Amino acid sequence: MISLKIDGKEIQVPRGTMLLEACRKAGADLPTLCYDEDLRLAGSCRMCVVEAKGRPNLLAACVMPAENGMDIQTESPDVVEARKVILELLTARHKFDCHVCEKDGECKLQDYCYRYGVKESRFSGEGPHFYKEDPNPFIERDYDKCIMCTRCVRACEEITGADAINLEDRGHHAKISTAFNGILADSTCVFCGQCVMVCPVGALTSKVSAGKGKAAQNKKVLTTCTYCGTGCTLELNVNNDKVVGVTSNRDREYSPVNKGALCVKGRFGWDFIHSPERLTTPLIRENGELRPASWEEALDYAAGKLSGIKEKYGADTLAMFTSARVTNEENYLAQKFMRAAIGTNNVDHCARL
Amino acid sequence: MANYKDLIASQQGKKGGIIEAFHAIQSEYNYIPKEALEEAAKVFGMSEAKAYGVATFYSYLSTEKRGKYIIRMCESAPCHVAGADAVIKAIENYLGIATGQTTADGKFTLELTECIGQCQATPVITVNSEPIFNVTPDMIPSILSAYK
Amino acid sequence: MEEMRILLKYADQINPESAQDYIKVGGYKGLEKARLMEKKALIEEVKKSGLRGRGGAGFNAGMKWSFVPQDAPVKYVVCNLDEGEPGTYKDRIICEKNAHALLEGMAICGAAIGSDQGYIYCRGEYPFIVKLLKNAVQSAKQAGALGNFDIEVRMGAGAYVCGEETALIESIEGHRGEPRFKPPFPGVAGLWGVPTVVNNVETFACLPYILTNGAQWFATIGAAKYPGTKVVTLTGDIVNATYFEVPTNMTLRDVIFKLGGGIKNGKKFKAVQVGGTSGAFIPEENLDTPIDFDSMGTIGAALGSGAVLVLDETRDIVDTVARITKFFEHESCGKCNPCREGTFRMREMVQKVNEGKGTERDLESILLLARVMRRASLCGLGQAAPIPVESTIKHFKYEYMRKLI
Numbered sequence: 001m002i003s004l005k006i007d008g009k010e011i012q013v014p015r016g017t018m019l020l021e022a023c024r025k026a027g028a029d030l031p032t033l034c035y036d037e038d039l040r041l042a043g044s045c046r047m048c049v050v051e052a053k054g055r056p057n058l059l060a061a062c063v064m065p066a067e068n069g070m071d072i073q074t075e076s077p078d079v080v081e082a083r084k085v086i087l088e089l090l091t092a093r094h095k096f097d098c099h100v101c102e103k104d105g106e107c108k109l110q111d112y113c114y115r116y117g118v119k120e121s122r123f124s125g126e127g128p129h130f131y132k133e134d135p136n137p138f139i140e141r142d143y144d145k146c147i148m149c150t151r152c153v154r155a156c157e158e159i160t161g162a163d164a165i166n167l168e169d170r171g172h173h174a175k176i177s178t179a180f181n182g183i184l185a186d187s188t189c190v191f192c193g194q195c196v197m198v199c200p201v202g203a204l205t206s207k208v209s210a211g212k213g214k215a216a217q218n219k220k221v222l223t224t225c226t227y228c229g230t231g232c233t234l235e236l237n238v239n240n241d242k243v244v245g246v247t248s249n250r251d252r253e254y255s256p257v258n259k260g261a262l263c264v265k266g267r268f269g270w271d272f273i274h275s276p277e278r279l280t281t282p283l284i285r286e287n288g289e290l291r292p293a294s295w296e297e298a299l300d301y302a303a304g305k306l307s308g309i310k311e312k313y314g315a316d317t318l319a320m321f322t323s324a325r326v327t328n329e330e331n332y333l334a335q336k337f338m339r340a341a342i343g344t345n346n347v348d349h350c351a352r353l
Numbered sequence: 354m355a356n357y358k359d360l361i362a363s364q365q366g367k368k369g370g371i372i373e374a375f376h377a378i379q380s381e382y383n384y385i386p387k388e389a390l391e392e393a394a395k396v397f398g399m400s401e402a403k404a405y406g407v408a409t410f411y412s413y414l415s416t417e418k419r420g421k422y423i424i425r426m427c428e429s430a431p432c433h434v435a436g437a438d439a440v441i442k443a444i445e446n447y448l449g450i451a452t453g454q455t456t457a458d459g460k461f462t463l464e465l466t467e468c469i470g471q472c473q474a475t476p477v478i479t480v481n482s483e484p485i486f487n488v489t490p491d492m493i494p495s496i497l498s499a500y501k
Numbered sequence: 502m503e504e505m506r507i508l509l510k511y512a513d514q515i516n517p518e519s520a521q522d523y524i525k526v527g528g529y530k531g532l533e534k535a536r537l538m539e540k541k542a543l544i545e546e547v548k549k550s551g552l553r554g555r556g557g558a559g560f561n562a563g564m565k566w567s568f569v570p571q572d573a574p575v576k577y578v579v580c581n582l583d584e585g586e587p588g589t590y591k592d593r594i595i596c597e598k599n600a601h602a603l604l605e606g607m608a609i610c611g612a613a614i615g616s617d618q619g620y621i622y623c624r625g626e627y628p629f630i631v632k633l634l635k636n637a638v639q640s641a642k643q644a645g646a647l648g649n650f651d652i653e654v655r656m657g658a659g660a661y662v663c664g665e666e667t668a669l670i671e672s673i674e675g676h677r678g679e680p681r682f683k684p685p686f687p688g689v690a691g692l693w694g695v696p697t698v699v700n701n702v703e704t705f706a707c708l709p710y711i712l713t714n715g716a717q718w719f720a721t722i723g724a725a726k727y728p729g730t731k732v733v734t735l736t737g738d739i740v741n742a743t744y745f746e747v748p749t750n751m752t753l754r755d756v757i758f759k760l761g762g763g764i765k766n767g768k769k770f771k772a773v774q775v776g777g778t779s780g781a782f783i784p785e786e787n788l789d790t791p792i793d794f795d796s797m798g799t800i801g802a803a804l805g806s807g808a809v810l811v812l813d814e815t816r817d818i819v820d821t822v823a824r825i826t827k828f829f830e831h832e833s834c835g836k837c838n839p840c841r842e843g844t845f846r847m848r849e850m851v852q853k854v855n856e857g858k859g860t861e862r863d864l865e866s867i868l869l870l871a872r873v874m875r876r877a878s879l880c881g882l883g884q885a886a887p888i889p890v891e892s893t894i895k896h897f898k899y900e901y902m903r904k905l906i
């Protein structure tokens with residue numbers, strides 16, 4: 001254990017603890033943009049800087065190990081000045097359209113500007129534009145709002161392993177890009193949307209949810225994805241009793257299986273819920289046409305057909321193929337039905353959708 | 354012209370040597386063609402996105418086609434105070450292109466560079482990395498007409 | 502005061518590629534001696550010589566080596582030949598005149614830390630030096646001079662930031678040259694994650710002479726706290742725009758007026774920027790300062806790479822600084838916010854002032870941004886980028902003021 005002072009408070013932490021954690025332990029709330037506890041450290045946004053007595057430079061707390069005897073100030077005038085200037089630099093490149101932004105109310109840049117009273121930037125000259133037109137149906141890439149935290153790049157690499165995006169160019173021309181700055185469909189992108197999950201601002205958003213409710217207006221309902229047997233935890237975003245989106249819950253306690261990570265179906269494949277094309281009654285095919293029927297009629301019809309086939313051709317001419325989208329209990333019942341009621345072992349499952 | 358696959362293979366033994374491979378490709382092609390970058394990424398076990406990130410990071414590497422002769426004008430402070438601006442203008446006028454462009458016949462590309470470490474003889478330009486010293490605007494026609 | 506040639510003593514008298522030539526003038530004796538010493542004693546000897554890094558940070562070389570864990574199975578010796586600091590070409594000169602001193606120095610370091618693999622990272626602007634060094638390594642191997650120590654030469658591709666040691670390591674690994682945060686320092690986790698010593702060309706090239714003549718001998722040359730010689734390169738409005746090897750206690754005035762022959766065309770001196778483009782501008786009244794690391798520090802400057810850019814009375818300071826801000830805008834790697842956005846906005850604002858469109862508020866903003874970049878940037882590039890701006894606003898404020906609206 002080592003001891004250090006944070007905002008005047010003596011605390012003890014194990015050797016190797018980063019200052020960020022030590023500060024949080026001491027009750028200091030450090031702003032962070034590039035830091036993400038599931039990703040490799042970057043230490044690049046410099047929002048988490050703190051002042052250490054006797055050191056000329058400010059220290060980025062997320063990548064600086066705590067040292068014995070350090071005397072840290074987390075909101076000294078110099079620290080606040082640095083954070084304000086960094087925010088002003090970022091706001092100078094960030095396209096501000098908060099009123100129509102999907103992230104409004106859940107945006108770290110917005111929150112920190114509010115916290116430090118940054119109303120406008122003194123750095124307001126020209127700058128390069130990075131918006132990327134990308135015709136894919138899932139992910140909007142408005143890099144005019146990008147703050148270059150590179151969390152998306154790291155998530156793509158480390159969580160998904162798709163390696164679809166990286167950086168192009170350097171200096172203030174640098175931007176997030178696929179190989180040859182192409183569109184996602186031409187890259188190794190699998191549209192899992194982990195990049196959307198980790199983006200702290202509105203640069204990466206879901207096209208499927210666009211315009212259906214801002215992040216802060218939606219109620220978040222914790223549930224389990226029904227697509228496959230993995231059982232990922234996700235949050236249904238509900239607005240006016242309608243599902244308008246899916247977001248991740250990254251809390252390990254709630255999301256032990258997937259820690260927030262989802263696949264394209266879980267994250268973007270929910271729009272069937274309120275689809276007018278969705279089936280609401282059973283249908284029976286007659287003379288090549290489907291007609292609505294009651295459950296009673298449909299079940300009788302199916303039972304009759306199954307019994308008929310079994311009598312005429314034998315039980316082993318029938319088989320059951322169940323879906324990953326139904327629950328374990330339903331799957332259990334399905335095989336039980338085939339074995340006990342029909343009398344065959346012809347049971348299979350698609351395992352994954 | 355050597356095949357880009359052979360050029361890349363010649364550097365394969367160097368751990369992390371993708372930049373060496375890019376140099377080898379550029380020494381033949383003057384830029385890194387798309388297929389060559391994809392091949393290099395494969396050989397060095399790197400995603401294409403990352404390899405592209407590397408190729409676009411360094412100012413001496415290019416993923417866009419360039420001329421046969423790449424002229425670089427140093428505009429760092431020592432060359433700047435020695436009159437680099439006037440030399441750039443003279444080159445632009447002589448070639449009829451702006452900095453960053455390639456002549457229509459594909460012969461010359463004009464780029465700016467930072468210090469190339471020949472500050473004993475400013476201003477300096479390089480043509481395909483060969484430095485030319487103490488350049489003045491009126492020297493430009495005779496210097497460049499020597500490149501066929 | 503005069504030049505004092507140690508590294509460049511046999512300049513143009515020996516073929517820099519030839520190990521035989523180098524051996525004839527006493528070369529590879531230091532390595533022989535080093536190999537007979539205990540590792541600890543060897544590091545102690547280098548520490549005692551007082552040799553400090555010639556790449557800019559001025560860290561004691563032996564001390565740096567002593568941080569390398571002795572028991573690590575693989576370690577590397579890396580030579581920093583990126584030399585991107587504008588106005589600097591001393592590492593090129595050392596290679597062109599005495600390349601084997603560099604190779605021998607690297608091998609001595611290898612003996613001290615227990616490494617048998619060295620890398621030289623040479624900037625992409627010097628393809629001819631890459632060739633020269635490859636031939637020199639070949640020649641040394643043929644002469645059996647390096648023993649089991651191997652050296653590979655890698656070439657950069659036009660990125661000033663790759664002179665920063667961790668960016669350099671990233672570049673050798675085949676990545677974008679973005680600096681890593683420190684700690685961990687390269688001495689503990691460097692190239693491919695293993696302990697790595699990174700030193701400048703000139704630092705390595707001093708070692709053979711220290712080993713041959715003894716630490717004591719070296720420690721008494723030049724300034725006590727930064728002993729030895731320094732190769733400086735003079736550029737700008739100076740009569741002798743060339744390189745000199747000088748003892749480190751020589752004053753700036755002597756460098757400029759005695760060796761450099763004073764200001765060109767009979768003009769008067771206005772300012773000198775020492776240490777390359779990231780260095781401070783120094784006015785006339787501070788010229789009697791010795792060039793060593795600590796003395797330069799006392800006047801708010803840094804010896805840096807040893808580049809000396811002299812400006813005469815007719816020069817426009819703001820215009821020169823505006824050009825310098827463009828350099829940093831172009832060379833920022835783009836990883837951290839204060840530097841990526843800051844170098845860009847700094848160039849914008851200084852250019853605005855230079856074009857006569859700036860106000861006092863712009864000047865205030867420039868100083869505020871400078872302060873934050875200097876203290877909050879991730880690496881030395883962003884930290885040093887504001888120095889030319891701040892130092893000229895300090896010493897030559899009237900030049901800015903007269904351009905304001």
Ligand SMILES: Cc1cc2nc3c(=O)[nH]c(=O)nc-3n(C[C@H](O)[C@H](O)[C@H](O)COP(=O)(O)O)c2cc1C
Pocket residue numbers: 553554555556557558559560581582583584585586661662663664665666667699700701702704705880881882
């Ligand atoms: C932006 C930047 C550029 C640098 N460029 C060089 C360089 O070109 N050559 C060099 O030797 N050191 C350079 N350095 C310093 C290195 O990071 C490192 O301190 C040095 O190579 C260590 O060697 P030394 O102790 O022998 O000086 C640079 C540092 C920074 C921050």
Ligand code: SF4
Pocket residue numbers: 662679680832833834835836837838840841878879880881882883884
């Ligand atoms: S200070 Fe500049 S060069 Fe260094 S890491 Fe930050 S952006 Fe890159």
Ligand code: FES
Pocket residue numbers: 031032033034035042043044045046047048049060061062063
């Ligand atoms: S959170 Fe620490 S630098 Fe970004």
